[in-house]
Amino acid sequence: MSTAILAEPGQSASTSTASLQVIKRNGALVGFDVSKISVAVTKAFLAVEGDEAAGSARIHDSVEQVTHQVMQAISRRLKAGGKVHIEDIQDQVELALMRAEEQKVARAYVLYREAHAQERASLAPVEAHPTLTVKKANGEVAPLDLGLMKVQVERASQELEGIDGESLVEGALRNLYDGIAEEEVLSALIMTARGRIEQEPDYSAVTARLLLEQLRLETAAALSLPLSLPLAEIYPQALSTFIEQGIHYELLDEAMAAFDLERLGAALKPERDHQFGFLGLQTLYDRYFLNWKGDRLELPQVFFMRVSMGLALQEDDPNARAIEFYDLLSSFDYMASTPTLFNSGTRHSQLSSCYLTTVQDDLEGIYGAIRDNAMLSKWAGGLGNDWTPVRALGSHIKGTNGSSQGVVPFLKVVNDTAVAVNQGGKRKGAVCAYLESWHLDIEEFLELRKNTGDERRRTHDMNTASWVPDLLIERMRSDQDWTLFSPNDTPDLHDLYGNAFRARYQEYEAMAARGEITLFNTVSAKQLWRKMLTVLFETGHPWITFKDPCNLRSPQQHRGVVHSSNLCTEITLNTSADEIAVCNLGSINLAAHVHNGELDVQRLERTVNTAVRMLDNVVDINYYAVPQAKSSNFKHRPVGLGLMGFQDALYRLNLPYTSAEAVEFADVAMEQISYFAIRASAALAGERGAYETYEGSLWHQGILPIDSINLLKEARQDGDLSLNTSSRLDWTAVRELIARNGMRNSNVMAIAPTATISNIVGVSQSIEPAYQNLFVKSNLSGEFTVVNPSLVRDLKAEGLWDNVMVNDLKYFDGSVQQIDRIPAALKARYATAFEIDARWLVEAAARRQKWLDQAQSLNLYMAEPSGKKLDELYQLAWERGLKTTYYLRSLGATGAEKTAPVAAPQPQVCSIDEPDCEACQ
Structure with a gap:
């Protein structure tokens, strides 16, 4: 609109409004902005005639006419400047609309004013505190707005049961002092509500809503949005303003401005x-929302839309796809991995979760790998390094005629690099080193995490894992010897598996017996296995992962070898000197897909179809810090669709984890996910083309994950593989679709730990059993009381939830087993991780593994470990065909004697450090 139209005849607009000030309702003075009049009038017209009328010539002319009349009226009253109240301006708008005979529009404008007046009234002080004052941001001292505190608590408590709003306000007042900063009052409410979560889980929602109000005020101030408007009206404007400011601050990709921001803003769902x-909200607030100089620029729904826009940048219809992706993320049916949430839509959109590398046996290769670790960690990637090719301690170095120091000294450098490069300052750097168990340095490798010994040969800040061939297990079970070699003497063992490995390994043993190989060591296979289990119990490392199942069931065995897994043991992709494997992760919220006692298959199908598309988009959009990663990802396009909330799904089904029914549900749910995921990738191949190295793959040969079990069975001795291979679905249509289209992705599924994103969504982690029913969780956002809401709901139904029960749960460390008044059925359903026989975890994992083309992060829990129990457990995992295992968790050997209820939840103590599995999710 031309500003000249708004000026008095003979005046320019600048001279007529230059000194004009508007008195806001709170008494503050702001400069006059004529555009706000035209925007308000336009909204009134569109409220009557619909959004499709936007841009019409008639509305444009009418808005100009009304705005001109308002300016004339104000200018006549104030002449050469002055002050005008905002209510007077709005009165003139109403009058101008009536004079223009726009009665319907005038009515819409009046209703708009009334609605906002009611909103302001609801936020008006009911009463001023008689003694306490607050200090405002401008230095002004005013009475504490007690009425506002009550309204904030009332609004945060809507539709929630068991909330005592009056007591909550009183509790917060006890933590205030005269002259407190105004912004700290809301923080006091948040802290008071937070302290009551252990007594009533609904206080978690109250605390989140109070935090949301704090975020609204912070974001509105940062983006210069109206502080008085509710979120529902702020959101559309917040999205467009955030995108504009994010690009200006060089936080966002300039391509984000090309979206139809008005359309996307209208698609936001504030109620979510x-x-x-x-x-969940505190985690997002602290670590995920983009900020500028400490001020958050994103509200939760804007955050989800920003992530969705970033994932839709290269779609044919990016606006429609962004809305589709947003609907999925904001519904909590699915959540992208942490790197995707951090970086989608930014100038460095490193969205991938995991990177796997193979380290070459020379200084250039070793320090090149360490440099790659640093670059990948900088952009929030979790790392898995295969160190098997590096020659062992005492090996001859031809170039210098010296002897090698082996693998361990270099791992110390890797450890310190992970500490120094802490994933962009957002979380700890995290890496896992893998070594095959025939490597001559394996025994020293096993001791890297010990707290005794030479500190120069210890790595306390990184993870380690043993890459175990089937032959070692076979030798251990038959109590035979095992020979350790240096890889420079046996270079092809690294790339062999199954029967080919067995044959070549025996040839090298014969060569050593003849004296043709001089650097080797013969040990008892059983003693080496026992040492693996002993240090695993003592330190939690190295994790035990199985080389042959990972390779024999790999769809990509025609194009290389799986030499290791990743940081969290769920990724099984090929690596080499030329290729760094990359995997892009996301997880289905399984609990959200259980309704009325059964799996909602139609909803699951919609979720999987959209999720696979989002994951495939990551490959093309991703920022690659090193060229080997880009080359590998574009050739093979692997993704890893996983799940979380398995324990919560069992709660909804009223099933204990330790039941045949729970194992069956693991099987049924994973088959459905596998079916939909593989079909979705094949459908994408029909739309976008198959991945580059598809020909020759197991997919190309018509061998699906369920079929690849036969390849493992053929390589095992009789009786060494005992796995249920039944299925319930007719896979014919999927097989035909693959034969017709190929696959878009070389790998489709992997179950990650979901340590952080499950917190965001508010469900149990991954496939984990409940850790405790009441405990304190610590992460980079602080300490949080966590109470099992399903347990509380069931106890309320039995009339058993009271303060005595809260204290009993504290006293018994979150366990229900020793609380006599709890029914046996509930005790079984709410058994915690250390109360579950770990064999049930293995059995459920085995049912999932048959449908997976990659692996799963499987933690194993044992309250009272023994050598025999550990041996049986890990042999069972191998017999059931599992590809990998993750942490072994055990309880501390000592605990405080309890003679009275304790004052706060006491977490179970593990004998190992808490894993940084957040690096994947």
Whole structure:
């Protein structure tokens, strides 16, 4: 609109409004902005005639006419400047609309004013505190707005049971002092509500909503949005303003401005903010929302839309796809991995979760790998390094005629690099080193995490894993010897598996017996296995992962070898000197797909179809810090669709983890996910083309994950593989689709730990059993009381939830087993991780593994480990065909004697450090 139209005849607009000030309702003075009049009038017209009328010549002319009349009226009253109240301006707008005979539009404008007046009235002080004052940001001292505190608590408590709003306000007041900063009052409410979560899980939602109000005020101030408007009206404007400011601050990709921001803003669903618990929203607030100089620029739904826009940048219809992706993320049916949430839509959109490398046996290769670790960690990637090719301690170095120091000294450098490069300052750097168990340095490698010994040969800040061939297990079971070699003497063992490895390994043993190989060591296979289990119990490392199942069931065995897994043991992709494997992760919220006692298959199908598309987009959009990663990802396009909330799904089904029914559900749910995921990738191949190295793959040969079990069975001795291979679905249509289209992705599924994203969504982690029913969780956002809401709901139904029960749960470390008044059925359903026989975890994992083309992060829990129990457990995992295992968790050997209820939840103590599995998710 031309500003000249708004000026008095003979005046320019600048002279007529230059000194004009508007008195806001709170008494503050702001400069006059004529555009706000035209925007308000336009909204009134569109409220009557619909959004499709936007841009019409008639509305444009009418808005100009009304705005001109308002300016004339104000200018006549104030002449050469002055002050005008905002209510007077709005009165003139109403009058101008009536004079223009736009009665319907005038009515819409009046209703708009009334609605906002009611909103302001609801936020007006009911009463000023009689003694306490607050200090405002401008230095002004005013009475504490007690009425506002009550309204904030009332609004945060809507539709929630068991919330005592009056007591909550009183509790917060006890933590205030005269002259407190105004912004700290809301923080006091948040802290008070937070302290009550252990007594009533709904206080988690109350705390989240109070935090949301704090975020609204912070974001509105940062983006210069109206502080008085509710979120529902702020959101559309917040999205467009955030995109504009994010590009200006060089936080966002300039391509984000090409979206139809008005359309996307209208698609936001503010009501979904009420899905958050406190831990989830606080985690986003502290670590995920983009900020500028400490001020958050994103509200939760804007955050989800930003991520979705970033993932839709290269779609044919990016606006429609962004809305589709947003609907999935904001519904909590699925959540992208942490790197994707951090970086989608930014100038460095490193969205991938995991990187796997193979280290070459020379200084250039070794330090090149360490440099790659640093670059990948900088952009929030979790790392898995295969160190098997590096020659062992005492090996001859031809170039210098010296002897090698082996693998361990270099791992110390890797450890310190992970500490120094802490993933962009957002979380700890994390890496896992893998070594095959025939490597001559394996025994020293096993001791890297010990707290005794030479500190120069210890790595306390990184993870380690043993890459175990089937032959070692066979030798251990038959109590035979095992020979350790240096890889420079046996270079092809690294690339062999199954029967080919067995044959070549025996040839090298014969060569050593003849004296043709001089650097080797013969040990008892059983003693080496026992040492693996002993240090695993003592330190939690190295994790035990199985080389042959990972390779024999790999769809990509025609194009290389799986030499290791990743940081969290769920990724099984090929690596080499030329290729760094990359995997892009996301997880289905399984609990959200259980309704009325059964799996909602139609909803699951919609979720999987959209999720696979989002994951495939990551490959093309991703920022690659090193060229080997880009080359590998574009050739093979692997993705890893996983799940979380398995324990919560069992709660909804009223099933204990330790039941045949739970194992069956693991099987049924994973088959459905596998079916839909493989079909979705094949459908994408029909739309976008198959991945570059598809020909020759197991997919190309018509061998699906369920079929590849036969390849493992053929390589095992009789009786060494005992795995249920039944299926319930007719896979014919999927097989035909693959034969017709190929596959878009070389790998499709992997179950990651979901340590952080499950917190965001508010469900149990991954496939984990409940850790405790009441405990304190610590992460980079602080300490959070976590109470099992399903347990509380069931106890309420039995009339058993009271303060005595809370204290009993504290006293018994979150366990229900020793609380006599709890029914046996509930005790079984709410058994915690250390109360479950770990064999049930293996059995459920085995049912999932048959449908997976990659692996799963499987933690194993044992309250009272023994050598025999550990041996049986890990042999069972091998017999069931598992590809990998993750942490072994055990309880501390000592604990405080309890003679009275304790004051706060006491977490179970593990004998190992808490894993940084957040690096994957």
